[in-house]
Amino acid sequence: MYRRALTALQKFTLRLDVAINRVYPTDLNPLYYTGGLTNLFLFILVVSGIFIFFYYVPSLFEGHASIVYLTEQVPYGGLIRGIHRYSADAFIVAAVLHLLRNWFTDRYLFSRDSPWISGMFMLLLGGFIGATGYILVWDERALAVLGVFDGLLRSIPIVGRAFAELVIGGEGLGEATLPRILLLHVGPASALYVLLWWHYVRLRHPKIWPPATWVLVNLGVVTLLAALIPAVSGTPATPGARPGAMPLDVFFLLPFWLAGLMPPLLVVLLVAGLFVLGFVIPYVNRESDPEMGVRHAGVAQVIDGNCTGCELCYYDCPYNAIVMVPSPHPGLSRAAASRKLLAVVLDSRCVECGICIGACPFEALELPGMLESEITRAATEAVGVAGAGRA
Amino acid sequence: MTGAMPAQGDRAPRVIGFVCDWAVGTSAITDGDGRLRAHPSVVLIRVPCSGFIRPGWLEDTLKAGADGVFVVGCPYGDCLNREGNYLMRERMDQLQRRLQRRKVDPSRLAMLAHGMHDEAAFLAEVAALLNRLRQLGPPPAPRTSAPRLAGPTTAPQAVPAEEGGA
Numbered sequence: 001m002y003r004r005a006l007t008a009l010q011k012f013t014l015r016l017d018v019a020i021n022r023v024y025p026t027d028l029n030p031l032y033y034t035g036g037l038t039n040l041f042l043f044i045l046v047v048s049g050i051f052i053f054f055y056y057v058p059s060l061f062e063g064h065a066s067i068v069y070l071t072e073q074v075p076y077g078g079l080i081r082g083i084h085r086y087s088a089d090a091f092i093v094a095a096v097l098h099l100l101r102n103w104f105t106d107r108y109l110f111s112r113d114s115p116w117i118s119g120m121f122m123l124l125l126g127g128f129i130g131a132t133g134y135i136l137v138w139d140e141r142a143l144a145v146l147g148v149f150d151g152l153l154r155s156i157p158i159v160g161r162a163f164a165e166l167v168i169g170g171e172g173l174g175e176a177t178l179p180r181i182l183l184l185h186v187g188p189a190s191a192l193y194v195l196l197w198w199h200y201v202r203l204r205h206p207k208i209w210p211p212a213t214w215v216l217v218n219l220g221v222v223t224l225l226a227a228l229i230p231a232v233s234g235t236p237a238t239p240g241a242r243p244g245a246m247p248l249d250v251f252f253l254l255p256f257w258l259a260g261l262m263p264p265l266l267v268v269l270l271v272a273g274l275f276v277l278g279f280v281i282p283y284v285n286r287e288s289d290p291e292m293g294v295r296h297a298g299v300a301q302v303i304d305g306n307c308t309g310c311e312l313c314y315y316d317c318p319y320n321a322i323v324m325v326p327s328p329h330p331g332l333s334r335a336a337a338s339r340k341l342l343a344v345v346l347d348s349r350c351v352e353c354g355i356c357i358g359a360c361p362f363e364a365l366e367l368p369g370m371l372e373s374e375i376t377r378a379a380t381e382a383v384g385v386a387g388a389g390r391a
Numbered sequence: 392m393t394g395a396m397p398a399q400g401d402r403a404p405r406v407i408g409f410v411c412d413w414a415v416g417t418s419a420i421t422d423g424d425g426r427l428r429a430h431p432s433v434v435l436i437r438v439p440c441s442g443f444i445r446p447g448w449l450e451d452t453l454k455a456g457a458d459g460v461f462v463v464g465c466p467y468g469d470c471l472n473r474e475g476n477y478l479m480r481e482r483m484d485q486l487q488r489r490l491q492r493r494k495v496d497p498s499r500l501a502m503l504a505h506g507m508h509d510e511a512a513f514l515a516e517v518a519a520l521l522n523r524l525r526q527l528g529p530p531p532a533p534r535t536s537a538p539r540l541a542g543p544t545t546a547p548q549a550v551p552a553e554e555g556g557a
Contacts, residue, residue, distance in 0.1 A: 027467050354442065358475075
């Protein structure tokens with residue numbers, strides 16, 4: 001079931017690409033840059049967030065007023081607040097698209113589990129950062145969100161109460177609350193960059209930024225949205241009062257909407273369950289080994305005698321799976337006789353793509369399941385078949 | 392092993408294509424031998440990634456008597472390994488320049504990029520390539536009478552067995 005569904009979704013994703021590539025040059029297909037777009041929105045969030053940070057006062061009595069002051073009195077303050085809001089939404093959309101695309105197109109197999117797992121952490125943190133951002137505004141909605149959040153935490157057995165008091169800063173609302181929430185908004189946002197290091201560490205030349213065109217377009221769209229539909233605060237939070245109707249942001253406040261439908265512990269379990277399920281995905285292959293065929297031809301092997309230590313494979317490997325070590329002994333071929341370095345493939349990082357084989361002009365690398373001799377023989381035979389096939 | 396057959400001017404050009412397993416899907420458009428149904432003189436070989444192709448293999452395939460060779464990668468920007476198709480495009484450019492010095496027309500080699508469900512555009516490009524090759528005529532006779540491939544493919548046949556054990 002899972003496999004069939006995933007295959008169907010992969011087909012859908014790649015057909016969508018074909019359609020999009022009819023419109024854009026393929027280099028500009030926005031779906032090829034979902035990761036870069038996420039990073040772009042994160043960057044916009046950090047820059048606009050620093051601006052907002054200069055004006056924000058984390059206090060029960062001044063929190064709301066300081067945001068209103070920023071929006072109404074500070075030049076471009078409202079615009080930057082809007083940019084912060086809309087790029088946060090765009091961040092989550094791009095991150096989810098990034099997750100789905102990489103899931104549907106099998107980009108999580110073999111050593112690519114480490115970007116996947118760091119990505120799951122970043123998604124969870126991203127949602128958390130967004131929710132705390134809504135609390136910081138300190139209007140009616142903020143109070144409602146904080147109430148639900150408190151309820152969710154308290155529903156966890158044994159440790160729940162401690163967690164809740166840690167977040168709220170004491171038994172109930174107090175002067176410690178908003179500074180805590182501000183810390184929980186900014187701290188995890190900084191942690192995102194640590195996780196990004198983990199996200200990129202196994203990748204050589206990761207695509208970190210989208211093409212300039214898309215940077216400008218997205219910057220423009222976010223700014224335009226912020227100008228046309230300004231982000232505004234609701235009435236100030238008055239603890240104890242019943243909050244009226246308020247808009248719920250679908251991108252961040254989904255768990256809070258769910259909390260109105262089911263018991264809080266169930267919501268916590270649902271979020272935790274999805275998070276844990278995410279960790280299982282990279283270890284469940286959509287295809288069996290025979291179905292993978294040439295894409296599962298074994299970890300690349302260095303032919304010691306032929307390696308000249310020229311580093312070409314080292315520069316081309318997209319996963320940093322090849323390291324150059326001081327050569328323990330001279331190679332056998334004439335070109336390799338006076339080498340200083342030897343290429344070594346780290347099995348745990350190899351994804352069996354064979355790019356090092358194409359990089360090596362000295363026949364010093366092989367995929368065990370697809371040897372050079374087999375390819376050249378197949379090519380020679382194919383010339384014969386092609387000759388027989390012509391009219 | 393059939394070996395190289397003498398190329399005849401008015402026959403359809405013999406073309407070998409190396410296709411990335413993530414690029415254009417070929418199961419629906421080829422027969423059991425890997426020949427394109429629409430153009431039976433074109434034979435496809437599937438490989439793990441377009442970046443897997445060693446440019447020397449393309450050269451050897453031309454020497455073995457093929458009129459043209461091409462490599463199909465994923466659309467630029469979408470390589471599963473991020474860089475395979477860009478790397479292959481660079482290597483293809485270098486190979487074309489190198490072979491041009493030996494009077495091999497660069498248009499005998501082509502780098503294509505088509506997604507998995509983009510068969511129609513792929514077939515159109517192959518047809519265009521065949522047209523170009525028809526106009527070019529048969530390839531110039533290789534300098535050595537025996538194609539290099541016929542030798543090495545028989546000689547290092549002991550190699551797989553050794554490496555299989557390693």
